[in-house]
Amino acid sequence: MNINIEKIRSDFPILSHKINGKQLVYFDNGATNQKPMQVINCISDYYSNMNSNVHRGVHQLSQNATTAFEESRKYVADFINADSEKEIIFTHGTTESINLIANSFENIIGKGDEILITVMEHHSNLVPWQQLCFKKGAKLKVVPITDEGDLDMVFLDSMLSEKVKLLAFAHISNVMGTINPVKEITAKAHKLGIPVLIDGAQAIAHAKVDVTDLDCEFYCFSAHKAYGPMGMGVLYGKQQWLNNLQPYQYGGEMISTVSFEKTAFNELPYKFEAGTPNVAGALAMAEGLRYIDNIGIGNIVEHEDDLLNYATNKLTDIDGMRIVGRSKNKTSVISFLVGDIHPYDIGTLLDQMGVAVRTGNHCAQPLIDNFCIPGTVRASFAIYNSREEIDYFIGALKKSLAMLA
Amino acid sequence: MNINIEKIRSDFPILSHKINGKQLVYFDNGATNQKPMQVINCISDYYSNMNSNVHRGVHQLSQNATTAFEESRKYVADFINADSEKEIIFTHGTTESINLIANSFENIIGKGDEILITVMEHHSNLVPWQQLCFKKGAKLKVVPITDEGDLDMVFLDSMLSEKVKLLAFAHISNVMGTINPVKEITAKAHKLGIPVLIDGAQAIAHAKVDVTDLDCEFYCFSAHKAYGPMGMGVLYGKQQWLNNLQPYQYGGEMISTVSFEKTAFNELPYKFEAGTPNVAGALAMAEGLRYIDNIGIGNIVEHEDDLLNYATNKLTDIDGMRIVGRSKNKTSVISFLVGDIHPYDIGTLLDQMGVAVRTGNHCAQPLIDNFCIPGTVRASFAIYNSREEIDYFIGALKKSLAMLA
Amino acid sequence: MTIKEKEDALVSEFGMFDEWMDKYSYIIELGKEMPLIDEKHKDPQHLISGCQSRVWLNAEIKDGKIQFTADSDAVITKGIISLLLKVVSNEEPKDIAGANFGFLEKIGLKDHLSPTRANGLVSMVKQIKLYAKAFQLKNMN
Amino acid sequence: MTIKEKEDALVSEFGMFDEWMDKYSYIIELGKEMPLIDEKHKDPQHLISGCQSRVWLNAEIKDGKIQFTADSDAVITKGIISLLLKVVSNEEPKDIAGANFGFLEKIGLKDHLSPTRANGLVSMVKQIKLYAKAFQLKNMN
Numbered sequence A, B: 001m002n003i004n005i006e007k008i009r010s011d012f013p014i015l016s017h018k019i020n021g022k023q024l025v026y027f028d029n030g031a032t033n034q035k036p037m038q039v040i041n042c043i044s045d046y047y048s049n050m051n052s053n054v055h056r057g058v059h060q061l062s063q064n065a066t067t068a069f070e071e072s073r074k075y076v077a078d079f080i081n082a083d084s085e086k087e088i089i090f091t092h093g094t095t096e097s098i099n100l101i102a103n104s105f106e107n108i109i110g111k112g113d114e115i116l117i118t119v120m121e122h123h124s125n126l127v128p129w130q131q132l133c134f135k136k137g138a139k140l141k142v143v144p145i146t147d148e149g150d151l152d153m154v155f156l157d158s159m160l161s162e163k164v165k166l167l168a169f170a171h172i173s174n175v176m177g178t179i180n181p182v183k184e185i186t187a188k189a190h191k192l193g194i195p196v197l198i199d200g201a202q203a204i205a206h207a208k209v210d211v212t213d214l215d216c217e218f219y220c221f222s223a224h225k226a227y228g229p230m231g232m233g234v235l236y237g238k239q240q241w242l243n244n245l246q247p248y249q250y251g252g253e254m255i256s257t258v259s260f261e262k263t264a265f266n267e268l269p270y271k272f273e274a275g276t277p278n279v280a281g282a283l284a285m286a287e288g289l290r291y292i293d294n295i296g297i298g299n300i301v302e303h304e305d306d307l308l309n310y311a312t313n314k315l316t317d318i319d320g321m322r323i324v325g326r327s328k329n330k331t332s333v334i335s336f337l338v339g340d341i342h343p344y345d346i347g348t349l350l351d352q353m354g355v356a357v358r359t360g361n362h363c364a365q366p367l368i369d370n371f372c373i374p375g376t377v378r379a380s381f382a383i384y385n386s387r388e389e390i391d392y393f394i395g396a397l398k399k400s401l402a403m404l405a
Numbered sequence C, D: 001m002t003i004k005e006k007e008d009a010l011v012s013e014f015g016m017f018d019e020w021m022d023k024y025s026y027i028i029e030l031g032k033e034m035p036l037i038d039e040k041h042k043d044p045q046h047l048i049s050g051c052q053s054r055v056w057l058n059a060e061i062k063d064g065k066i067q068f069t070a071d072s073d074a075v076i077t078k079g080i081i082s083l084l085l086k087v088v089s090n091e092e093p094k095d096i097a098g099a100n101f102g103f104l105e106k107i108g109l110k111d112h113l114s115p116t117r118a119n120g121l122v123s124m125v126k127q128i129k130l131y132a133k134a135f136q137l138k139n140m141n
């Protein structure tokens, strides 16, 4: 192992907290992960030393804030290997990134057209397309999955057709951890000229993301799932696509000139960034990604894979254990059920012992319904988690099960 | 004076900074104001001690974060005297709040309908309505202003008609500081059954805002102009209106149940809050408003009025001075021009002396065009500014003018 | 026993537990003893919308007193419901309308009733009060 | 003088100023001496889109060397343009294409050329290079 977990843990102030008198074990990383001092300090520093509105000010504070803001954009562009920082639109999160494209596609989608998604989508990558289809008389088609939780590629092939105007799917499932073969699927879609949008919310902190290699048209993610702040996210889009799409919101920097009769819009990326931007958010997002870079995404994947395998083995030993999502290709997300015990009961007792997991449908209700289950308990790991924490969790889980038996 | 400026200044770390070797004098508060330690610490504390996704978690961190998040909503509701916290939609700023309503009005506005705005609107309260009108074949009508920068009430009366489906205007002009007679105008509109949206971006930190007293249908503002964080704002809306409007973005907490065939939306306020909310932002926004409350908005207005009068008198003594916006009813925003000197030149030289002002069209290009000027220099004050700073600014301005003469 | 007395009794019962495990085990036990809602009432009308576990509630009036029955698919939720019902069941509508379940705080379960909790217990309490009010109105007519 | 030599000359001239006021006064003076663009060229084609002050630029070739003229409605912008033009005017296209205006950093004006600056000077530099390239191509034909 190339990483020093103790050192990493000491970067995260919240990890030393006690919950119900017990040491916090934070396994709810799929929902949001914790923030290192570097990111927290970045926000404080920004507001203590350089806070200003950007782009239009002639004074130094504004100049410096603008420079830092645009350097953050460059950092993000490099992080996902985009061609240009013009392709990086700052949004407020994955959900907004997806809604932006869904809105801008109103001019592109028509009656009888199809939008293709998959059974494993998060509501944020489902409902925007569903509502767009309602509005435009188009059809939402859904690619099924196998029992293991992999996309059914045979179905996918048969569902790709000239009618499909967009294929939108998750890089990584937030419920099952399945890593979809993004590059392969994108290539299939491109053969028919279908643009591809990837929901990278669960991937950005857990896998190498290279949009040039993937060759997707759009890629979306949130800062708060990548050691960064809440309320900040990214829409990556290929320039020729972004140039052709209509703006989403109006006001502020996205305007070039305006009279009461007409408005000319600014160029990329500003065309899609209305209102005062979240400068602190942009800096802190870049700082979160820098945190990943400093450890190295390869090292992170290796460590999290180790946790995944370690935990999966231990869980499998438990009587009545059912792991939902058993793809050969998955990240450190484990959803499970034990016998017919309700996930809520397990989550509540684990909480008493300081272990934070998520329970429920994880904003992927159709996927949960697909398995005919009431929800799952989900443990999802991040760079600061350890085998010791998993041992403790397994002990706590066994205690809970004994109480619930 | 009931306030202690030295004490207040010591709350704002950035105010002790030097710019170009000179003590910073920050008069760009109309663009964004600076943050007190209380707000900065609130963000650090949140990420160090309680960070979690909200609403759906059974574990303690999530419970605590959810409680704090909803208490912030309650604080905001009380701050503007809303009936219920259901009327407080968290957005990312004024611009998004306005765009949300513009989008949701797509079902309400039709061909031949009119939307009424004023000449003094910020782009964010102009372009969304202009584009909505383009899209729906409606007409954008613009209420003119007097030479002093007041709304022309005679014109307003004549332009209000059954055709008008919405009246949208600024509580306070960001260029001229004019305080519009909001309550009176709203009552006029209501006589014809016209709903009213108020852009409160410049009012929230500088005037008492009481939405129940104003009786407006919608009120919008940004946290970053009220000592709070960037990337956070509010849309206040009357419940019966919000209930009838369609959602804006889809995904996350705004969904109640979902299948591939249909989606049921959550109740207010969640219906309009898609995606992971900015919990830190909500807490810090409430903290910024609490800062205002602790000083007392009455004391703030008194202090800022004093600064306004003091500065206006000193400026008026300068040869060739033209103050743009001379309403009897204005806040501490002073836009000016001197002779035919370009605002950019003045701003650049003031910056050399540590004085941060804004120059240009202040995102209100049509208003600037209305006066046939190239833009203005704008000095705008906040609670932490002082007469001494104004003295220094006047000296620096005179030096600049001598160089530019 | 009045509602107040029943609450006090529960508080002193729970006072015996030093360990959260004993407390929760007892809650789960109590859930098992709760008068269950008739299977035929487990329908959408009796379902309380909570985020994760499903909760059903029914109420009938007998000799001027309300008899509650309920169920949930999560046993801890069920246990806590049973605590609520222990206190209000077999009481008159007017007394139920005034109940505030303050005892939950004393036995360290208050957060289960917090409005932000994903178990629907807040809606459960609302529904209990609604039933009480409905029967009150009926009596007056 | 080569571009490099002209840059060095400016750097040493500005080296004389201890005070920012003297520096900016001098910049403003230089702006007044700049060869102004013909009024008839102050049209949208010659306008450089900058955020706040308007800037016009024209270029003509004479004996293989480019003669630039310009103007701005802001005198400081005008002064800085005059610095740029002092260095590149009357030079051959190929030399101008290679200029990087590094001297601005040495005289403490670099931030005026930052891409985030609201004065349009970056677009101005781009336009200077475009002219140089266009004339280079023309020469080759």
Ligand SMILES: Cc1ncc(COP(=O)(O)O)c(C=O)c1O
Residues within 6 Å of the ligand: A252, A275, A276, A277, B030, B031, B093, B094, B095, B096, B122, B124, B125, B170, B172, B173, B174, B199, B201, B202, B222, B224, B363
């Ligand atoms: C009057 C007015 N309206 C709207 C806005 C837009 O606010 P924001 O950029 O925070 O969305 C501003 C601030 O720039 C403003 O002054």
Ligand SMILES: Cc1ncc(COP(=O)(O)O)c(C=O)c1O
Residues within 6 Å of the ligand: A030, A031, A093, A094, A095, A096, A122, A124, A125, A170, A172, A173, A174, A199, A201, A202, A222, A224, A363, B252, B275, B276, B277
């Ligand atoms: C796969 C997936 N897509 C989309 C989202 C939505 O992200 P956000 O809530 O940050 O907008 C999430 C996170 O909850 C997710 O896991």
